[in-house]
Amino acid sequence: MFRRIAASRCSYRQSHQPKLYLNRAPTPALNTLVVDNQFVERVSPSLSLCDRGLVCPAGDFAIDPVRPVDLAVITHAHSDHARTGSARYLCAEECAPILAQRLGSSAKITGVPWHTPTRVGGVWISFHPACHVRGSAQIRIETPDEIAVVTGDYKRAPDPTTQLFEVVPCDTLVTESTFALPIYRWDPTAIIIAQIADWWHANAHLGIASILYCYSLGKTQRVLAELALLAQTPTYAWIGNRSQIREEHRPIYLHGAAVALTEIYRQAGVILPPTYPITNSKADASTARDELLSGPAFQRPFAGALVIAPPAAAGDGDAAWMKRFGTDAATAFASGWMRVRGVRRRRGHDVGFALSDHADWPGLIATVRETSAKRVLITHGSSDILARYLRELSIDAAILGQGSISDSDEEEA
């Protein structure tokens, strides 16, 4: 029955039947959330696992629940963590506008400022920056028995669209493990962004468009913000140039899916370069084009441009959308999965940039050590590998549930 938690997807590295943390006999239903007498597994003094996902019985809430609950505490607004249908949502204040955009206006969302302890049921919870995407939080739960931290997704590298990751000391750490293999270690962001800009520049020199696939929430805005920073250096001052002169024409276009989210980032004060929307509607597209290119001489508006689009727009995903670029475009994908050449080639991209919003291997290990957690529960990715490695370091580590709610290289990474 624990399978249901992961039923919607298949794990990237799923190899075992459900492995539960505790070897004790199943405890009976503990908590008011579980009305239909469902099986509940207690995974730490304050946390249990049931068919809703990870729940805190003492606080009567669920964290990133997979099914509707009364109170959902949300780590971040990606769709595999923030699902519709719950009665109330609690998230970091920074996350609230993004979550509202994703869940619709009817969702009852309360944003809590960073670090502010909030009484929920019988426990104190607080939100701490996870630096995965804007507003993404680690959730710290304090009960008389223990302090537990649920990281959600996180990265250790800085990201100009949100706060730096904070190490939150705890007894029980629930960590993600999307990239839990030693082959995953990220180059400094400054270098990857410079490589992206160089690639764009070289394509522009050939008179073709550069299509960069980025997840619509998070990666897109991070790349934009980093480009804005890069544009402050003299070498890259050309970034975002909008010019009638072809040699200087370097605008940035956004696929429709990312436009509203990017606007939320802007309104929150994140500095992003100017972007122009591309939508599927012909009327909109021509308006955007006319607005941008009043000069009749300009026949190929995308030549020299950077186009940021979600991976789903690639190739077979949305052929109609791609068609407008004809053969005059180079494609690249910005994702941690691009660390492996075979994965990039399988997806048929020209170039892959290993730019990830998840922790790399050294980041995962460092986090486990720095939190001084006595017990580590691992979810979301290569959990079996990370658990085995930590146990060999004499750290009490186990796979949470089936070890994964995600993932494949299709996931936001």
Place this chain on the structure above:
Amino acid sequence: MHGFLALYNALDSTTSTSAKVRVLEAFFRDAPAADAGWALALMTGRRPRRIVSAAALVRWVRELSGLPDWLYDECAIAVGDTAETIALVLEGTRETHHSRHANTHTTRSNSGSPTRVDSHQFDQHQLDQHQLDQHQLDPQFELAQWMEERILPLRGLDAHEQRDRVVSWLRASDRQTTFLLCKLLTGGLRVGASRTLAVRGLAAALAIDPDVAAHRVMGNWNPGAPFIESLRNATTHNPSRTGIADVHVQESQPFPFYLASPIDHASAANVQTQLGDISAFHIEWKWDGIRAQLIRRNGRVTIWSRGEELLTDRFPEITDAARRLPDGSVLDGELLAWRGNQPLGFHSLQRRIARQDVTASIRARVPCIFMAYDLLEYQAIDIRTHQLQDRRATLERLFTLVRERIGDGLMQRIRLSELLSPETWEGAALLRDSSRVRSVEGLMLKSRTGPYRTGRVKGEWWKWKVDPFTADLVLISAQAGHGRRAGLLTDYTFAAWDNGSLVAVTKAYSGLTKAEINELDAWLRAHTRDRFGPVRTVDAELVFELAFEGAALSSRNRSGLALRFPRIARWRRDKPAREADTLDSLRTLIHAQSKAQGHTNPENPGLFDDLL
């Protein structure tokens, strides 16, 4: 290895063919001759024999990395490429100068938000430092030097010395250099450019016709500077698509092979639609042997396989017979194991080529012939641009001449592939149906008026193969693939029933669509029963129809069978595992095959002979 690294990266960062050709053109034009020579050698498959075994290299790297063996193995499965795994794993042991995680801070209390401003400025220092970190190891040491002064001299050193040297290079190399170095060491470099593209780039750099370039890089040559220099110095005043064979071609050099394209939908009516009137075609058996060129020039005989393997010494009886051919002749044809009047089948030929030394006993057991079907050079003149019917007439004249001069017996080892003459495509289809009985693969359809082209160019030669055998087998285990399929379970093992249990019969890798591969990958992960290293045994539920070209008895396999060229024809979602085929039905197939071969009596005209 800066120049070669740049070439590799440029090729690797585009999927556009024309962009790759431009990159190659610039490289072959501008790179130092020695490096260009080595690069060309590697890209055309002329790499030196493996110097260090991948297993030894992995052993050294595991020690160096400090990772537990199981973790290294997990990395290898995810990456699907030995050299790339090594490069990625070792990067962790070379922590560079930029400090990681310098920007985190710890909080327990409700401190205010951290200061963002400083950490979010663009880090020029990081970028500069990164560039400094690149190419620490002798940046001026280029590909040719790497090969000639470092890698080739490893051969002949003892294992310890090999290890010490390789480890010291790996320690001093960045990720990309490590990747290329490991590829060079294990002899597995494929540069993201097919041989055809390399030749096109070379042709553009030399400003010669690609077909001429393809010809010049055939056969034997050494990767060093002189070869490229000779190519660069050879001016274009002898483009030589007609007339005397290219003067820059050495005496043993083969012509590029012309490869047939498959006929897609194999009914006679379809062939009629696709190719038109049958009278425009020469029709021959599609021989099931090794495609080869027999070269007789300057008193010497050379035999090259299509894979550019030199086979002269493997077939001494054919080499001897070929000395009777007039000088300046190049024949295109097929090496076949042959007894009496018919082929012995590919399986026999395989036994023959597996032998390093060709003893009298193996020669007696597996006698071989060269079945000639085309003439590319006659009286030292390259005749490839002439029409097939003229080349064929010349080939027949050549045979008559030799026969008249020296008698029939000596030419037993070199035969002329007979022309079949069905009058309709339906008649041809009947002939094709008899292929299995004759141990041939089907029919070749060749345009009478076509030239002999280079490579797989559609239009003149077609292969109309006999339908494959099929069997419905159960998928019982899988492991992750390599390269493009890294991390995806695409290496499948299939089983047949034998007395109520499933016995593994064959592996297969190809035939599923991308969507099916993804779906199956997810299914396999959810239905894994057990893991043995990279291999997962899975619930024996799914049935696939496998196509294959034949089956033979084999002692290597628990089933006692070996399928030839197995591939997945389709996913039998309609069939439960218990209805899959049995080992017995596969064994029956083998008996039928050998019976067919044994019973065809060449002296007795068969059912179809009146059609010829």
